[in-house]
Amino acid sequence: MPSTFLEDLNPVQREAVEHGDGPVLVVAGAGSGKTKVLTYRIAHLIRDRQISPFAIIAITFTNKAAGEMKQRVAQLVGPVANSMWVSTFHSACVRIMRREAPRLGFNSSFSIYDSADSERLIKLCLKELNLDPKRWPPRGIQATISDAKNKLMSAGLFADFASNPWEQRVADVYREYERRLEEASAFDFDDLIMRCVEVFDRFPEALAYYQERFSHVLIDEFQDTNHAQARWATLLAGKWHNIFVVGDVDQGIYAFRGATIKNILDFERDWPDARVITLEQNYRSTKTILDAANAVIENNVMRKPKSLWTASVGGEPITRYHAQNEHDEAAWIAEEVAKLRDDGMRLSDTAVFYRTNAQSRVLEEIFAKTEIPYKVVGGVRFYERKEVKDILAWLRGATNPMDSVAIQRAAQAPRRGIGDTSLGRLVAFARENGIGLGDAFARAEEVPGLPKRATGGVLEVVRIFDRIRTAGEDGFPVADIVQLAWDASGYMNELQAERTFESLSRQENLRELAGVAGEYDSNAQDASLTGFLEQIALITDTDTVEGEEAGVTFMTLHNAKGLEYDAVFIVGMEEGVFPHIRSLTDPEQLEEERRLCYVGITRARQRLYLLNAWTRSLWGQVGHNPPSRFLAEVPGELIDEAEKERSLDRSGFKLGSKSVPDQFKVGQEVEHPRWGRGVILELARSSIGLEATIHFPAVGDKRLDLTLAPLKPAP
DNA sequence: CATTACCTGATTTTT
DNA sequence: TCAGGTAATG
Numbered sequence: 001m002p003s004t005f006l007e008d009l010n011p012v013q014r015e016a017v018e019h020g021d022g023p024v025l026v027v028a029g030a031g032s033g034k035t036k037v038l039t040y041r042i043a044h045l046i047r048d049r050q051i052s053p054f055a056i057i058a059i060t061f062t063n064k065a066a067g068e069m070k071q072r073v074a075q076l077v078g079p080v081a082n083s084m085w086v087s088t089f090h091s092a093c094v095r096i097m098r099r100e101a102p103r104l105g106f107n108s109s110f111s112i113y114d115s116a117d118s119e120r121l122i123k124l125c126l127k128e129l130n131l132d133p134k135r136w137p138p139r140g141i142q143a144t145i146s147d148a149k150n151k152l153m154s155a156g157l158f159a160d161f162a163s164n165p166w167e168q169r170v171a172d173v174y175r176e177y178e179r180r181l182e183e184a185s186a187f188d189f190d191d192l193i194m195r196c197v198e199v200f201d202r203f204p205e206a207l208a209y210y211q212e213r214f215s216h217v218l219i220d221e222f223q224d225t226n227h228a229q230a231r232w233a234t235l236l237a238g239k240w241h242n243i244f245v246v247g248d249v250d251q252g253i254y255a256f257r258g259a260t261i262k263n264i265l266d267f268e269r270d271w272p273d274a275r276v277i278t279l280e281q282n283y284r285s286t287k288t289i290l291d292a293a294n295a296v297i298e299n300n301v302m303r304k305p306k307s308l309w310t311a312s313v314g315g316e317p318i319t320r321y322h323a324q325n326e327h328d329e330a331a332w333i334a335e336e337v338a339k340l341r342d343d344g345m346r347l348s349d350t351a352v353f354y355r356t357n358a359q360s361r362v363l364e365e366i367f368a369k370t371e372i373p374y375k376v377v378g379g380v381r382f383y384e385r386k387e388v389k390d391i392l393a394w395l396r397g398a399t400n401p402m403d404s405v406a407i408q409r410a411a412q413a414p415r416r417g418i419g420d421t422s423l424g425r426l427v428a429f430a431r432e433n434g435i436g437l438g439d440a441f442a443r444a445e446e447v448p449g450l451p452k453r454a455t456g457g458v459l460e461v462v463r464i465f466d467r468i469r470t471a472g473e474d475g476f477p478v479a480d481i482v483q484l485a486w487d488a489s490g491y492m493n494e495l496q497a498e499r500t501f502e503s504l505s506r507q508e509n510l511r512e513l514a515g516v517a518g519e520y521d522s523n524a525q526d527a528s529l530t531g532f533l534e535q536i537a538l539i540t541d542t543d544t545v546e547g548e549e550a551g552v553t554f555m556t557l558h559n560a561k562g563l564e565y566d567a568v569f570i571v572g573m574e575e576g577v578f579p580h581i582r583s584l585t586d587p588e589q590l591e592e593e594r595r596l597c598y599v600g601i602t603r604a605r606q607r608l609y610l611l612n613a614w615t616r617s618l619w620g621q622v623g624h625n626p627p628s629r630f631l632a633e634v635p636g637e638l639i640d641e642a643e644k645e646r647s648l649d650r651s652g653f654k655l656g657s658k659s660v661p662d663q664f665k666v667g668q669e670v671e672h673p674r675w676g677r678g679v680i681l682e683l684a685r686s687s688i689g690l691e692a693t694i695h696f697p698a699v700g701d702k703r704l705d706l707t708l709a710p711l712k713p714a715p
Numbered sequence: 716c717a718t719t720a721c722c723t724g725a726t727t728t729t730t
Numbered sequence: 731t732c733a734g735g736t737a738a739t740g
Contacts, residue, residue, distance in 0.1 A: 061729045090730045114730085133735095189730050224729075257728060356726055358731090378728090419716045453716080538730060558727050580726055596727080619725070619731060 005047075005076055009033075009040060016277045017041045019244075023237075023271035025222075025264070026246040029308040030293070030602035031284030031564070034246045038220055039069055041244060042084070043076035045216055053077075053084035058218040059233070063088060063539055065220065065562065085214075089229050090538050093192040100199045100206055107185040109530055111396055111403040112537035116384055118142060118177075118188040121405055125176040136169060144170045145177060149190035150226040150258030152197060154178075183431075185402040193228045200235045211239035221562075222247030222267075226258040234270060243271065249304060250297050253558060253596050255588070265304075282308045282602075284564055286315020288638050289608050293601040296633045300591045308602075316607055317640035320631070323613040326359070326572075330366040332642070333569050336609065337372055337552055340567055347373060349566035351553040353600050355578040358618070359571065360554050373551035378559050383536065387495070387506040388513050392536070394485040398468035399530050401438025404430070408437070410465075414494045416457035425450055426458065438465065464488045472529035479518035481529055486510055557600045568604035570597075573612040574625035597630045610634070614679070626679070669714035670694060 006014055013033055016026050017040045028034035042058060045051040060066045066086045074081040085092060094112070101108050113121065122138045122145075144167070148158045155178045159171035181188065187195060200207040217237040219225070222245040225233070237243035245267065252261040268274050282290055290310050297303070319336075323329035337350055352363060360376050367374045382388060390413040396406035404427065411418045429447045430440035444450060444458040467488055471481045486492040492510065495503045520535065521527050553565070557578075572578050578597070583589035601608060610631060615624045668680050678694040 063729085065729080088730065112730095115728085192730080221729080254728070256726085257730095358725090361731095415717070417716070421716085451716085556727065558729085561729080582726060592727095617731085621731090 005043065006040065009036070010281060012277060012279055012281070013037050013040075016279070017044050019275055019277070021240070021242055023241055023267075023274040024244045025267045025271075025274050025276045026244070027264075027276065027278040027304070027306065028246050028248050029278075029280050029282060029306060030248065030251060030599070031282040032279035032308070033283055034220070034248075034279065035065075035069070035072075037279070038218060038244075038246055039072040039076065042069075042073050042081075042218065046073075046077045046080065051216060053080050053082075055084075055213060055215040056218070057085040057092065057214045057216070057236070059087065059089055059092060059220065061088060061221045061224060062562075063091070066091070069220075088538065089225075089232065090189060090192050093196040093232070094534060094538065096196055096199070096210065097187070097192065100196070100203075103199055103203055103206065104195060105182065106187070106195075107400070107402065109185075109400055111184065111186040111400050111406065112192070112534070113181070113186050113188045113405065114384070114537065115142070115189065116389065117186075117405050120409075121180055121184075122173060122177055124405075125173050125180065128176060129172055131169065131173070136173070141170050141173050145174050146188075146190050147258055148174065149188075149194045150228050152194055152228050152231060154194075180404070183402070184404045184437075185400065186405070190228070193226075193232055197228060197232050197235065200232070207235060207238075210236060215240045216242045217244070219243070219245045220247075221251075223249050223252035223261045223264050224254045224259040225263050226260060227263070230263040241271070241273075250300070250306070250595055251561065251599050253561065253592060253599060255592050261302075278306065280306060280308055282310045284605055285310065285602060286606060287313055288315040288317060289601060289604050292318055292608065292634045292638050293598055295635050295638075296594060296601065296630055297598040299633050300594055302588070302591055318634065318638050319607070319609045319642050320639045321609065321611045321642040322627075323611055325615045326362045326613050326617065327366065329571055329611050329613045330362045331370075332611070333363070333571070333609070334366050334370045334372055336569075337567075338370070340607070341372075345566055347550050347552050350569075351555065351560070351563070351565040351567070351603070352569040352571060353555060353557045353560050353603070354571050355557060355580055355596075356572075357556060359577075363554055363571075367552065374554055375551045377553060377555035382509070382512070383539065385506075385509055387491075387509055390491060391482060391485050391489075391510060391513060392533070394464070394468060394489055394491075395472075395481065395529060395533055397438065398465040398485075399472060399533065401465075402436040404437040407441065407461075407465075410489070411441075411458065411461050414490055416460060416490075417451075417453035418457045418461070419454070422450055422454035422458075438462075441465075468529075475528070477518070477521045478527060478529055478532045479514050479521055482510075482514045482517045557596045560603050561599050564603050564605055566605045567607040567609070568600065569609040569611065570600045571611045571613075572616070573610055573628035573631050574616065575628055576623075576625045577616065577618075578628055579630070594630065610639075 006017060009017060013036065016024065016037050026034065026037060028037065038058070042056060045056060046053055058069060060069055066088060070081060070086045073084075073086075085095075087095070097110070098108050101110055119138050119142050122142050123133060126133050126136060126138060153161070155171065155175040158167070158174055162168045162171045181191065200210075214236055217233060219233055233243060233245075247264050249261045249264050252259060255261070268276065285293070287310050290308050294307055321329070321332055323332055333352060337347070340350060341347055354360060357378060364374065364376065383392075390409065393406040393409035393413065396403050397410045400406070408423050411423065425447055426440050426444070427437060429443075430437045433440070440447070441458050441462045444455045444462075447455075450458070468481060468485055471484055492507065495507050495510075516536070517532060520532050524531060557570070576584065579590055579593035583593045612627045612631065615622050617623075670678055670680060680694050
């Protein structure tokens with residue numbers, strides 16, 4: 001009865017794939033083949049159980065993961081796979097809301113505001129409410145509102161529950177913010193989910209339609225869903241109860257954005273007849289790496305005990321390197337990567353992970369110097385670059401005359417005599433007359449108090465919008481419309497006149513944008529300007545990671561989730577860096593950092609390197625941090641300490657004379673009869689010999705002369 | 716209204 | 731360090 005393709009599954013995986021109707025929770029450890037289970041499950045539904053692909057919806061966390069999954073299913077069952085929905089929560093909701101938004105009074109050509117747009121809008125609200133942005137930081141307010149939306153709390157509900165002055169103020173802003181979003185017929189990212197749930201809740205016939213259609217709901221990375229998303233899924237699967245979720249509480253690293261591993265822990269409560277299947281066999285890493293990962297994660301209290309195992313044995317020991325500073329750290333990696341390459345490892349199979357994006361700079365410098373190819377994932381995102389957002393604002397403003405954020409942005413890029421005051425007048429005029437900002441622009445001459453210069457500028461903006469809109473309606477290729485936008489607005493001219501290094505790269509980015517549009521033109525079945533804008537609104541840089549290029553990959557630990565490499569370097573393993581300083585006081589956040597560490601470790605197939613630096617320049621200041629607690633959690637017998645045998649001078653630190661007691665090095669642990677154990681932070685020559693700065697946990701930092709002080713290396 | 720010179724304050728971020 | 735925001739000037 002079972003079909004042949006199921007034979008490359010192990011018994012547990014197979015059980016999950018072949019499970020009949022009803023809710024299933026697959027608890028899948030790192031590297032246990034969870035994507036495989038998900039894809040095979042879908043293939044099995046289609047091939048062996050004759051479920052129509054049309055009735056299947058699969059949710060992943062990135063567009064890239066969605067694309068890959070669709071492709072893998074297509075390999076198993078052929079092109080019929082294309083008629084099923086494989087997308088992110090957000091894309092699925094956009095698709096639904098394009099139909100349903102009018103029920104909530106939104107235009108079906110609504111705009112989607114990314115976090116930068118929504119922050120801008122919040123600033124406008126603060127101004128309106130006469131709140132000082134210094135006392136009420138827009139980012140913080142945005143975070144609070146986002147949090148509320150992730151918990152499905154509307155502005156009204158939030159106000160009712162506001163229990164302190166901060167929340168009460170936020171409630172005011174929240175209300176105003178919602179008003180303006182509605183006015184602009186726009187959704188922010190969180191709205192896409194929350195408003196969709198609202199439709200489901202308020203319009204049973206709408207819910208019934210989607211429930212009926214999707215007889216099978218599958219969700220990946222369930223540990224990173226927030227309450228709103230879990231509720232959305234629960235509603236959707238409410239008729240057939242065929243909800244199949246895959247997740248790993250140990251890999252939940254987005255609690256700071258409202259994700260809650262509670263969704264996994266509560267799954268069995270929400271679906272009492274749920275079948276729970278645990279995948280614990282790891283097919284990715286060596287035993288050594290797995291032992292390290294298990295040992296680290298065991299220090300978390302808030303988890304279900306689970307232990308990954310592997311059929312493979314041994315493996316190279318984990319390499320530990322104590323760098324003197326971040327330059328030494330990067331240089332050591334460069335040397336090691338070169339060695340690995342000489343031993344036959346492809347650069348594209350190696351990666352360096354760090355906690356914060358700022359840490360990539362030193363790596364980039366050193367790798368550029370040593371001419372080892374590399375690529376950086378993340379950082380300043382393409383679609384968040386100023387010039388890209390400016391041109392997109394032109395496109396958005398042209399297609400949605402209600403989109404006041406986009407229109408205002410376009411009107412001031414480039415500058416054409418329209419200042420903040422004039423914009424304020426236009427916005428007020430629009431509101432008084434109950435029209436969109438686009439229409440207010442068209443009637444600029446009627447707006448009281450608008451200077452001549454501004455009026456002229458505004459009318460020019462209107463003409464440019466018209467040209468873009470017409471081009472869109474006439475079905476011109478989107479790539480051409482992008483060019484039209486930067487030509488007609490004078491944006492490109494301005495950039496070309498600037499002639500700086502910076503402006504050159506901005507021009508390049510715009511051409512890249514036209515390139516993306518061109519790709520869209522040739523790939524999308526029914527390409528349109530609005531279709532392009534929609535697709536772009538939900539895309540991120542991580543969606544375009546290509547593993548095939550010949551280079552070492554640099555990225556944050558967050559971005560590393562879901563990926564794997566033969567050799568992995570984790571840098572900056574220092575208290576305050578990783579775990580991050582902001583997490584040190586909160587046990588829950590600390591556990592999240594530890595999960596991040598677990599994710600990092602389990603990305604490695606063959607080799608794992610853990611590094612820390614004794615001193616690190618951050619924000620223009622040198623700081624020194626003790627080694628990360630996570631290092632101590634890795635069992636010593638798995639670790640091989642790398643020697644600092646290589647030239648010390650790459651760190652800028654030189655030991656000149658032989659008279660120096662060379663048993664002492666920066667980073668070394670020493671013992672003092674009075675102050676106990678300490679660590680050497682710095683060595684410098686003094687008048688008599690060598691002076692050391694040593695950090696003793698008991699008493700703090702001390703300066704001692706090595707030739708005199710009663711110091712000996714710690715045992 | 717736009718430009719320029721300080722000043723500040725700073726995670727991670729699938730969407 | 732550096733980017734982004736504010737305050738004073740042209």
